[in-house]
Amino acid sequence: MSGCHGPKMRMDPTLHKEKKPDWIRVSLPNKPEFWSTKSLIKDLKLVTVCEEAQCPNRWECWGQGTATFMIAGEKCTRACGFCAVKTAKPDALEDDEPKRVAEATKRMKLKHVVITAVARDDLKDGGAEHFQKTIEAVREANPGIVIEVLVPDFNDRDWALEMVMEARPHIFNHNIETVERLTPLVRSRAQYQRSLTVLKKAKEMMGGKIATKSGLMLGLGERKEEILQAMDDLLAHGVTVLTMGQYLRPSPKHLPVVEYITPEAFEELKVIAEEKGFRHVASGPLVRSSYHAADFRPELDLEE
Numbered sequence: 001m002s003g004c005h006g007p008k009m010r011m012d013p014t015l016h017k018e019k020k021p022d023w024i025r026v027s028l029p030n031k032p033e034f035w036s037t038k039s040l041i042k043d044l045k046l047v048t049v050c051e052e053a054q055c056p057n058r059w060e061c062w063g064q065g066t067a068t069f070m071i072a073g074e075k076c077t078r079a080c081g082f083c084a085v086k087t088a089k090p091d092a093l094e095d096d097e098p099k100r101v102a103e104a105t106k107r108m109k110l111k112h113v114v115i116t117a118v119a120r121d122d123l124k125d126g127g128a129e130h131f132q133k134t135i136e137a138v139r140e141a142n143p144g145i146v147i148e149v150l151v152p153d154f155n156d157r158d159w160a161l162e163m164v165m166e167a168r169p170h171i172f173n174h175n176i177e178t179v180e181r182l183t184p185l186v187r188s189r190a191q192y193q194r195s196l197t198v199l200k201k202a203k204e205m206m207g208g209k210i211a212t213k214s215g216l217m218l219g220l221g222e223r224k225e226e227i228l229q230a231m232d233d234l235l236a237h238g239v240t241v242l243t244m245g246q247y248l249r250p251s252p253k254h255l256p257v258v259e260y261i262t263p264e265a266f267e268e269l270k271v272i273a274e275e276k277g278f279r280h281v282a283s284g285p286l287v288r289s290s291y292h293a294a295d296f297r298p299e300l301d302l303e304e
């Protein structure tokens with residue numbers, strides 16, 4: 001049981017049986033934009049994290065004509081206990097993928113794009129150059145678009161991170177995913193401190209002129225004081241945008257849900273995070289890293 005909420009917000013113990021509470025239910029697609037986005041992504045042979053990670057909001061986001069592109073293949077070299085992406089030896093990078101992503105953002109008339117990737121520990125640069133090329137291609141095809149990257153840790157290789165930052169994304173996102181104590185259980189190979197360092201270095205490499213963002217999944221057994229500590233750690237490393245959402249188990253092979261956090265508890269955490277100093281906080285059961293990403297205005301940081 002997490003200490004996320006006080007006595008009034010304690011969950012019903014029957015929820016431990018993995019029966020999802022009502023607030024987790026999502027509606028199915030009913031907008032034509034969902035189907036046109038789906039066919040466009042298929043036509044351009046692209047991969048979206050929306051499908052790979054079985055995101056519960058994909059109906060809503062695609063219905064609004066937005067998507068998060070996952071570059072560098074569908075097979076990850078890591079095996080995080082929460083993640084639905086397949087672990088396998090990845091395929092070679094596709095040279096024309098940056099252009100295909102750019103073409104999709106143009107056809108979809110996106111104003112904000114999120115570009116992410118699996119961890120490519122098989123590549124010396126962890127896929128950094130591929131990120132760089134994709135950012136550049138998107139900017140060229142779609143001037144004025146806000147580009148958000150959600151990157152792996154590149155095994156803390158500064159030169160690889162620099163390749164990404166040289167392409168000047170507007171928002172740099174790297175998720176710490178969970179509190180420090182649970183990191184070895186939840187994340188494969190990634191380290192809590194290393195992720196914080198990556199976030200700090202990315203900001204420093206841009207002279208502070210970039211919004212940095214991170215996210216936590218809740219319901220994995222973390223305690224409230226650990227969440228608050230994670231918030232303090234992120235703020236101390238320059239992070240100004242925070243997302244918090246409910247962990248949902250993709251399959252019985254994945255880590256079990258320890259607790260379903262109530263919407264009220266998520267709201268309470270949002271208020272706490274804002275009081276602590278985050279400039280933008282998205283917190284709720286169905287919030288994911290890229291959920292309503294365009295709602296955040298990165299100019300808040302860039303103006304400084």
Ligand code: SF4
Nearest residue numbers: 076078080083085119
């Ligand atoms: S690094 Fe972990 S979270 Fe990211 S895609 Fe690979 S398995 Fe999933």
